Amino acid sequence: MRVTTKKSLRDLRRSRAQVIAVTITIMLGVMLYVATAGAFQNLTASYQHTYDRLNFATYVGTGGTADDVASAAAAAGAADAIPRAQYDPPMLIDNTKLVGRVIGMPVDGQPAVNSVDVVDGGYFDADATDQALIETHAADTFGIGPGDTVKVYGGDGWHEVTIVGVAISAEYLWPARNRQSVLGDPHAFAVLFLPSDTVAQWFGPDNQALVMMPDQLTTSSTNDVTQAMTDAGATDIQTWEEQPSHATLNEDLKGFDQMSKAFPALFLLAAAIASYVMLARRILMERPVIATLMAAGARRGRILRMYLLQGLVVGTLGGFLGVVIGALASGAVTTAYTGGLGIPDTVIKNYPWMIVVGLAFGVLVGAMGAFFPALSASRTKPAEAMHTAAPTRAPGPWSRLVARMRWLPVATRMALRDVGRSPRRTLATMLGAILSLVLVLASVGMMTSIVQAIQIQYTDIELQDATVVIEDGVDAASTVGSVDGVAAVERTTMGRVTAQANGHSYVTTLRGFESNTAMHQFKMTDGALTSLPPSGVLAGAPIATLLNVEAGDTITLSTESGTSEVTIAGFVDEPLGTFLYATNDVASSAVDETGLSSYDLAFRDGVDRDAMRQHISQLDGVVGYQDARAVVTSLQQYLGLFWAFIGVMIILGGALALAVMYVTLAVNIVERTGELATLRASGVPVRKVAGTITIENVIATALGIPFGVALGTLAAAWFLSTFSSDLFTFHLMWSWWVPWVAAAGVLIASALSRIPAARAVRKVDVATVVRERAT
């Protein structure tokens, strides 16, 4: 081994504590990258494996004649295209009435597109008419399986079907009714697969065309096939990426993708800074040695490489550990995620390129941190070998200013001046605080914003406690209005429409309310409250972009029974879903007649919600019931892993702050060993000496806080914007105290540096320092 390499390794060993802190920071950054990016790749592969296996439709066309649309797609080059029937009738499952979904399936075998995975029981008998497969989420929610019976309401009344199997469907990996209702009461939605002839007999003809392209998961939404479908009469074509289940799950995946880039970057930046501070300090201390080497004729390149090597060793070590732990964590995260959400296929792979990138990150960070100090070392003038100590610099304006602040305790004055004494160290501490705040505020901001969004949706906007679906002709006021505990009943209207304008279309739900409704509050995008327009509609804010329209524009609403035109009166800002709202009169003239009516209910305070569900569901004429508050349960499941991830991020944010501050603190102590030894020799207690260093650390941290809060706020807003779509509209919302608490947390972490500071000060060998300075 070369002597220069030996020196580098021994130098690292002498700075063990700082090397460990920097290595851990690099390791955390690389580990986060490999774990989250790996989980993202694995989850994407897991979904794709399921989609491949179950022939997930590339396009679903609605409108026109399904058979014609499917034939046109097949003729235009689709790999497979089939017509299918899908209806949303009332159901009675385990004494719960709900509006579910039935999907027609051939009895002679699985369909060529959107097949299902029967995980319990079996597929239909060849001559089945009253058999059903139940989608796995509903089976779990209601605790039913093969052999049980359920009732569906179709055509002439209730029909009983027997469950023969429990099935997983790629369309319902996340059980979303549509893009406007991706989060719903789990007891208010169930999917049954029925023989297609039975669906035709009870509900109606095929109304969807399922199309699978040769390159199944194509991202193209316009091509010959979609054009042929449109020409054949399809009014809306939903791509696989827009499919509600996939789109919802993809929001989570997008989160992984964003975090796999942004959060590791924070750690690696912090690690580079810590590495820089550590090496810069070493080189400062070794200037006479370096100058001696230079005086002896050492080449600059050799000096540069000698110190660069130290950064590379630390970077490689951190990178290697990060890759190993990250690869293991990636598999664990993937398994936890697919297990938690019931994704049937779990694909766990090691991605060689990711390992290479992870290692490269580590090496690069180490090299970046070491480069400038090493360059500075290589430029040391040989004459500096003659200096035994750095000459004392004259005090600058800052020092002179602080000297006049006699009203401050002298220890504070010293700390204030020390902040300016080593700008590099102060900047590093500030950056540690800034990066920690960015990490913590971005995580907390997402969490509080989502929680507040739910709060707003279900306390400020959706004011009803439940929605019931009642057969037409039944007197709602006497049926549900007289139930003890019901405070108010209002008729509502609900129907699926395809909104079209400027060559764009968007399938959504048109909801109608009484003009002076007390069940829904309409908040405009400018924050003002409004009421329903007498004519025209209010639209969810994303529609402005989706259809390229603005207030006052006219849009076309298409249903199976025809089209109508309405004017957009304004846009509402709602966190969940993108709906159209109108008065009942306007809405009922635009949506299809179903023979059913819906009503929103408001309960008196303190009612037992489960008892209300049980009671109202049993009433004659009631065919569906949805508890508005039960959505929160569903949401918690959706966000469960997200919370865990954010919790880990907050912990890591604290670790990041501590790691960077520890390195700068250690460097501070090493640079000031003589001063500290003098204070100790004068009988100053360890805790007091540590206190003076801590004050400096806290001041430097405090200087970083305004920047950290500002950047953390921007980062949180940016992260939220990546989650926003027509499914969710999130704005950054947090209580006024959140930034203060985050800042206080970082300051406390900084103040905690007193503990390692005291330990380090205790380790300062006063006698050795004094002896080394004696001749």
Next chain:
Amino acid sequence: MTASTDRSIRLAGVTKTFGEGDAAVHALKGVDLEIASGELVVVLGPSGSGKTTMCNIIGGIETATAGTVQIAGEDISDRKPATLSAFRRDHVGFIFQFFNLIPTLTARENIEIILALTGKGSSARVEDLLSAVGLADRADNFPAQLSGGQQQRVAVARALATDPDILLADEPTGALDLPTGRQILALLQELNAEGRTVVIVTHNSSVAQIANRVVTVVDGTIQSAAVNEAPIAAADVTW
């Protein structure tokens, strides 16, 4: 400071060994030494003789490997670091060759910081100390704005901040020229005249002329401890 305070120093069979096994260095090999209250003793010896180690053991910043160390009437041989710190605070003041002033603090603040952190004395005392070392007019100067002699005088004032019984000066003139060195030695003589025990560690035999007693240390042992019958004034010292 009261005249009756015990400011004596007693070392009995003190040894100090650094390292272990073949690498062991025996810095002190059974040193016996008594310094009476109010004495001014110069410990003389070449580099590596063990004189600084002896000074450090007396000051309680280093512990003896064996033997008994009694300072100002207290046996500090087996004390833990925290109680040694308290001992130093109450009894000992250090003066170093390179002053060890905190460069970011003014002369006044270099003294004030000790008072603040040890909790001994009030800031009003700072002015008295600066006046005592003749630097009242340079109180607000930073070390970089002071000469070497002035810096060492600040260091002396700092050492006096806790009103110690014993002053330990390790090569106090080592970084100073002759006139400045004389001023510092004169200051130490004055402090000794006030009743403090002063121990000056140096390799400069000329400094020994101001002592009451000269202890010569060679290779970790006391070679001689001679009384100086006619100490001279610091102003007359030459080297």
